[in-house]
Amino acid sequence: MKGSKLLYKPVGLALGALSGVVAGAAFKQVWKLVGHDEDAPDATDEDRAWREILLAAALQGAIFAAVKAAADRGGATAVRRVTGTWPG
Template structure:
């Protein structure tokens, strides 16, 4: 394994945690904007319908994936600027 890849591991983990926090906040705000309750439904929430549960899960997945990709790409680009090598 390349040294740059090993050195990037802790950075990648920190960026992953940061992206999770950012994505969580974005999802909560998006759910409020859509006019739904304060909290998104869980799959086992008996009082919520299929469409609401699936909409929440789809929106949450899309936001988390988008934020993770953006933060990961930005981290890799910053690593290249600093070290001259791509971490992957």
């Protein structure tokens, strides 16, 4: 296993956990603006419309994916700066 890949493992795990927290907070703030409500609906909320539930799920998925991709890319770039090779 290359040194850069070995170095990236713990960095990737830490960034993954941190990105989940950041994405959750970002989604909560975006939902307050978009949904005009404190909490996003759960799929089983009987009083919420399909449209609202699916919009919340799609928005949450997009935010989580974007934050995770940014964290992964940033971590790989940082490892390359340290080791000189990309952790592929």
